[in-house]
Amino acid sequence: xxxxxxxxxxxxxxxxxxxxELDGHAVDHAGSLAEASDCLAAADYDLILLxxxxxxGDGRDFLAARRDVSETPVIVLTARSQISxxxxxxxxxxxxxxxxxxxxxxxxxxxRAVLRRRGGxxxxxxxxxxxxxxxxxxxxxxxxxxxxxxxxxxxxLEVFVRSKGGILSKAALMDRMFSYDAEITENAxxxxxxxxxxxxGHAGARIETVRGVGYRLHMS
Amino acid sequence: xKTSGSISRRLTVLLACVAALLSVLSWSMVTSFARQAAxxxxxxxxxASASIIAEALRSEDGEVRLELPYSxxxxxxxxxxxxxxxxxxxxxxxxxxxxxxxxxxxSPAPGQTRLNTTTYQDEPLxxxxxxxxxLAGANRVAVTVYVGQTRYGVxxxxxxxxxxxxxxxxxxxxxxxxxxxxVARTSxxxxxxxxxxxxxxxxTDLRPLRQTPPQELAPLLQSLNRLIDRLSRSLRQSExxxxxxxxxxxxxxxxxxxxxxxxxxxxDDVTEKKRMRQIIRAVDESSRSAGQLLDHxxxxxxxxxxxxxxxxxxxxxxxxxxxxxxxxxxKDIDIHLDANTAMVRGDDVLLESAxxxxxxxxxxxxxxxxSVTVRVRTAGASGEITVSDSGPGLGDEPFEKYxxxxxxxxxxxxxxxSGLGLTIARDVxxxxxxxxELTNNEGNGTCVSFILPRA
Numbered sequence: 001x002x003x004x005x006x007x008x009x010x011x012x013x014x015x016x017x018x019x020x021e022l023d024g025h026a027v028d029h030a031g032s033l034a035e036a037s038d039c040l041a042a043a044d045y046d047l048i049l050l051x052x053x054x055x056x057g058d059g060r061d062f063l064a065a066r067r068d069v070s071e072t073p074v075i076v077l078t079a080r081s082q083i084s085x086x087x088x089x090x091x092x093x094x095x096x097x098x099x100x101x102x103x104x105x106x107x108x109x110x111x112r113a114v115l116r117r118r119g120g121x122x123x124x125x126x127x128x129x130x131x132x133x134x135x136x137x138x139x140x141x142x143x144x145x146x147x148x149x150x151x152x153x154x155x156x157l158e159v160f161v162r163s164k165g166g167i168l169s170k171a172a173l174m175d176r177m178f179s180y181d182a183e184i185t186e187n188a189x190x191x192x193x194x195x196x197x198x199x200x201g202h203a204g205a206r207i208e209t210v211r212g213v214g215y216r217l218h219m220s
Numbered sequence: 221x222k223t224s225g226s227i228s229r230r231l232t233v234l235l236a237c238v239a240a241l242l243s244v245l246s247w248s249m250v251t252s253f254a255r256q257a258a259x260x261x262x263x264x265x266x267x268a269s270a271s272i273i274a275e276a277l278r279s280e281d282g283e284v285r286l287e288l289p290y291s292x293x294x295x296x297x298x299x300x301x302x303x304x305x306x307x308x309x310x311x312x313x314x315x316x317x318x319x320x321x322x323x324x325x326x327s328p329a330p331g332q333t334r335l336n337t338t339t340y341q342d343e344p345l346x347x348x349x350x351x352x353x354x355l356a357g358a359n360r361v362a363v364t365v366y367v368g369q370t371r372y373g374v375x376x377x378x379x380x381x382x383x384x385x386x387x388x389x390x391x392x393x394x395x396x397x398x399x400x401x402x403v404a405r406t407s408x409x410x411x412x413x414x415x416x417x418x419x420x421x422x423x424t425d426l427r428p429l430r431q432t433p434p435q436e437l438a439p440l441l442q443s444l445n446r447l448i449d450r451l452s453r454s455l456r457q458s459e460x461x462x463x464x465x466x467x468x469x470x471x472x473x474x475x476x477x478x479x480x481x482x483x484x485x486x487x488d489d490v491t492e493k494k495r496m497r498q499i500i501r502a503v504d505e506s507s508r509s510a511g512q513l514l515d516h517x518x519x520x521x522x523x524x525x526x527x528x529x530x531x532x533x534x535x536x537x538x539x540x541x542x543x544x545x546x547x548x549x550x551k552d553i554d555i556h557l558d559a560n561t562a563m564v565r566g567d568d569v570l571l572e573s574a575x576x577x578x579x580x581x582x583x584x585x586x587x588x589x590x591s592v593t594v595r596v597r598t599a600g601a602s603g604e605i606t607v608s609d610s611g612p613g614l615g616d617e618p619f620e621k622y623x624x625x626x627x628x629x630x631x632x633x634x635x636x637x638s639g640l641g642l643t644i645a646r647d648v649x650x651x652x653x654x655x656x657e658l659t660n661n662e663g664n665g666t667c668v669s670f671i672l673p674r675a
Contacts, residue, residue, distance in 0.1 A: 009471060015478030022485070053467055079470035096543075101474035101507045104481050109546040132278075150589070151549040171493065174484050 001025040001115070001124070004045040006062075007077065008037040008054050012100075016049070023104045024135070024162055027185035032056045037073065045072055045113055047088030050094075052078045060092045067093040073114045077102070105177075109151075112138060125159055128219050133161060142203055152177065153196045160207070160217035228404045235400030236393075243396075247382075254381030258374045261344075266348035267333050269366040271294050272350040273306065277365075282357030284310055292367070305340070307366040307587040317366070321347055327364040344371050383597060410434050414441060415587040423452045426452035427469040462514050469510045477503040512640035515573060521645055522570055523651035530675050531568045533596045533603050534559035541594055544583055551588040554581075559596035562603030566652040571670075574648035577606050577641035578668045584613035586665070602654070603674050608667040645670070 003020055007013040009033050017027045028043070030036035031055045039045075052059040063074055076097040105119055117138055124135040131142045138154050140147045146183045149157065159168065159176045170186045173193075177184045193215055197207045206218045278285055286308060296304050307317035309327070321340055328334040330353045338345050347368040353360050410433060417431055425439040428445040477500055484496040531542075537559045548555050564571075582592045588609035599603055642656075643670070649656045654672035661667050 009475055012471075012475045012478050015475070015482045016483050019478075079474065099511060100470045101477035102501055103504075104478070105550055106547055109550050114545045140269040150552045152552050152588070171490065175403075175493070183305075 001046045002043070003027045003047050003049060003111075004036065004039055005049045006030045006033070006059065007051045008032060009051075009183065011166070013091070016104075016107075016138050020108075021122055023108060023158075033059070033062050036062070040066075040070070040072075047115060049076045049107075049111075050074050050076050053077060060094075063094055064092040073118045075107075075110060075114060105155075109184075126219075128161065128217075129200065129203035131200075131203035131205065133157065135161070139200075140203070147199055147200065147202065149196075152192050153199065156192050156196050157217075160215075161219070162190065163217070165219065167210050167215065167216045172214070227280070228401075228408050231404035231407070232397070232401045235403065236397045237603040239393050239400065243393040244271065246392070249381040250385035250388075255374075255387070258377045258381075259371075262346055262369065262371070262374050263335055263348065265295055266335070266346060266367050266369060267350070268332065269293070270348045270365045271652045273365045273367065274350045274363070275307070277308075277352060277363050278355055279354050279356040282359070284315060284354055284356055284361060284363055286316060288316075296367070296369055297554040302370040305345070305366075305368040307368075309364050309366075310361055315363070319343060321368040322349065322364075322366040325349060325366065327351055327362075332361050338368070345369070346371055346374075371609030372533040384493045410437055411440075414444070416582050420445070428534070455521075462517055463541070466514045467509070470507055473503050473507045473510070477507070509640070512577075512644060515577075516640055516644050516647070519570060519573065519651075521648050522567060523647060526566050526570075526651055528565050529568065530563055530565055531571065533562040533564060533571075533605050533672070534574050536568060536575055537594050537596045537605055538580055540572050543576060546584045548583075548592065551583065551586070553583055553586055554591040555583075556593045557589055560597045560598070562596050562605075562670045564603045564652065564654075565675045566672075567648075570648045571652070574645040574670065575605060575607070576671075577645050581641050582607050582609035582611065582666070582668075585609065587611070598674060599671075601674055602671045604669055605669050606667060608665055609659055610661075610665040612664065618634065644669075 001024075003025055005013055005016055005020075005027055007016065007029070010031070013029050013031070017029055020027045028039050028045075030039050033054050036048075036050075040048075050059045050063060054062075059076065061077070066072075066074070073095045074093070076094040076125050077100060078097055079100040095118070098110055123137065126133045126135060128140065131140050131147065133140045135158065138149075138158075140149055140154075140157070155177055158175065159173060170189050171205070172185065174184050175187050177189070177192075193207060200207065200217075208216045208218060210216055269292045272289055272295075273286070276287060276289045276292075288306075296302075305321045307316045307319055307322045308315040309319075309322065318340075321338065323349065324338055325334075328349050328351050330351045333348060333350045336349070338347055339597055345368045347366055351362055351363055351364045353362050365423050414429065414431055414433065414437065417429055428448055429441060431441065433441045470599045480496050480499045480503065484493060484500070487493055487496065507610055530662050537557060541555050541557050545555060579592070579594070586592060586609045592607065592609045595604075595606045595608075642658075646656050649670050649672065652672050654670060657667075657669040657671060659667045659669075
């Protein structure tokens with residue numbers, strides 16, 4: 001996936017870029033609408049994250065103008081009042097919006113939801129045992145049979161797949177699963193790992209418990 | 221509204237007074253003209269009659285002789301059935317007729333006529349006199365002929381004409397009053413046109429009025445437009461202020477939160493991780509409060525002008541559910557939407573915001589891997605949205621407490637929240653003439669219902 005982040009606040013942009021890259025996506029950052037136009041002219045993006053208040057104009061005007069030429073999904077980042085901005089952003093053709101400050105997990109969940117809804121994004125398949133895991137759409141399937149994964153199990157699987165066989169401590173897993181108001185305990189991690197292990201068992205992949213350290217996914 | 225009387229009525233009364241004055245004036249003029257005309261006619265006939273009699277005088281053997289011509293009296297009869305008298309004198313001595321009718325009369329000079337009104341037998345009598353000089357032998361004698369007639373006929377004709385004039389005047393007055401009412405109403409119609417144009421407007425329509433007013437109403441229209449302009453400017457300012465305040469508060473919070481989250485991933489120490497989480501929670505707490513405070517302000521000023529648009533609650537529920545879905549997914553909470561069409565009237569943005577606040581609460585307080593149900597249905601004269609969750613429920617505190625500002629339930633400890641969510645929802649529902657009901661589900665969880673009047 002290739003994202004374009006249009007955000008004038010340098011510190012915030014850095015943190016967002018950092019986090020999206022951690023999830024395995026490429027991100028370009030534009031600090032103004034002019035820079036964003038340059039980026040869009042130079043490359044194709046799967047998703048645009050667009051701030052509303054930018055130094056050289058209103059993100060929503062940019063959005064409205066852009067809607068005439070491109071279908072690239074857009075998520076608006078807004079720091080304004082929810083009610084009044086909701087009207088503006090969605091009317092101008094944004095696919096979704098998120099209010100600042102936002103939870104990275106929520107941002108990620110919304111990006112995924114928009115990409116899935118648009119259905120246009122290319123698959124990003126990874127083999128997990130005999131199964132195929134599509135990282136874009138978050139589906140795990142053996143042949144035509146889809147293995148039903150709950151969202152948290154899916155997140156866990158993603159983290160394991162990205163670690164490429166490395167050992168992940170419970171604390172590291174908790175960090176990645178942490179979200180805005182749902183504290184995840186070490187106990188819960190054990191429960192989710194247990195369930196994922198069972199579901200992956202059908203696919204011939206194995207989550208190994210490394211005693212005293214953490215877990216490791218063997219993909220074949 | 222208290223008013224200082226009706227311009228239309230005042231105008232009508234004024235015009236009617238003018239019409240009444242004109243009617244009376246025209247009646248009295250017609251009456252007096254009619255009387256004069258009748259009298260003039262009588263006078264002319266009396267003169268003619270007198271002169272015919274005078275023509276009939278002749279002298280015979282030095283004596284004045286008169287044979288009364290019948291035509292002289294028959295022409296008098298043409299006017300009316302009044303009584304007729306005559307008197308012929310020669311140098312003051314009566315030749316023939318009734319002397320009384322010329323009692324207070326100075327005989328006219330020869331060849332002259334004279335008219336006078338006298339009283340005879342207690343009746344007014346109009347008398348014409350003519351003097352003629354006749355040669356009686358060698359003498360020239362002046363003979364005066366008096367012809368008199370009572371005035372019944374003249375009065376009769378005059379009264380008749382006067383009555384007709386009175387009837388015409390009354391008719392004129394009636395028509396004039398009706399016309400003044402119409403005129404008053406038509407001239408005031410323009411005011412109504414402007415009033416209607418203002419009344420027809422939606423609450424958010426603050427464009428200036430475009431009517432072309434009559435000259436007299438132009439100042440009114442101008443001040444109205446100036447007021448509208450000031451109003452829209454002040455509304456825009458408060459909207460801009462809310463947006464700007466939100467931006468100023470949330471942008472730095474977003475930076476702090478993002479950096480803290482990045483730091484959370486880069487530190488290994490358990491205590492530091494805990495500290496980072498605490499920072500993030502604190503940021504979430506304050507940003508939610510700020511957001512809801514601003515939403516609360518937005519709701520407060522939008523509630524002043526609830527539009528009369530038809531809205532399907534099912535549509536509201538579906539939009540709000542879709543918006544919350546990604547957040548619910550993160551906790552593996554299923555949102556079941558069971559929505560039948562229920563039309564209400566109001567502001568869709570506000571209703572959706574109210575529902576989002578309640579749904580947000582439901583998702584927030586429910587444990588992971590449970591479900592939240594959103595139901596929309598009609599019941600009698602109301603449309604209802606019900607959100608039930610599997611959270612900890614409300615406890616045993618009175619339900620009113622939850623819709624008070626900044627009040628959070630005992631069971632809410634450990635979850636981020638400002639306690640404004642239900643207040644916003646309640647304010648929105650109240651502004652739509654509805655009510656909000658909170659109940660504990662059987663088993664566990666909370667059930668929040670918006671009950672709104674159906675469209």
